[in-house]
Amino acid sequence: MKIYIASRSSDRKLVKKLNKRLEQSGHIIFDWTWHKNTKPYEKHRKLAKDYSIDDLTYVKRCDVFILIASEFPGAGSMTELGMALFSYSCFRKPKIYVVGSYINNMFFYHPSVTLLQSIEKVMEKLERV
DSSP, X not given: OEEEEEOOGGGHHHHHHHXXXXXXXXXXXEOOTTOOOOOSGGGSHHHHHHHHHHHHHHHHHOSEEEEEOOSSOOHHHHXXXXXXXXXXXXXXXXXXXXXXXXXXXXXXXXXXXXXXXXXXXXXXXHHTO
């Protein structure tokens, strides 16, 4: 399966670890964790443009979208969630998981979203596939 994990960039190390684990289980990973810092965006317009195109392409192409929810959600990861919801409404994919204890957005309750308290629960589901 093709998998994309969205999170705040401050959770990059966790996403890298999860990506590696999923890749070892035979999944194809769409990985954004190699991106350079683009803040402030106005000073890194070309990188921000390229990364935004890449990341939304990954979200459109994935079979599973995982959002690691945080107390202070990132604008990028919320945009990616919006793209995943739109894609699901049009094409019935990707399968969307929102993970964590910060379930503080009304779109987390959309019928296409599965809420889970821990990333381990998602990993167990995906490693069985």
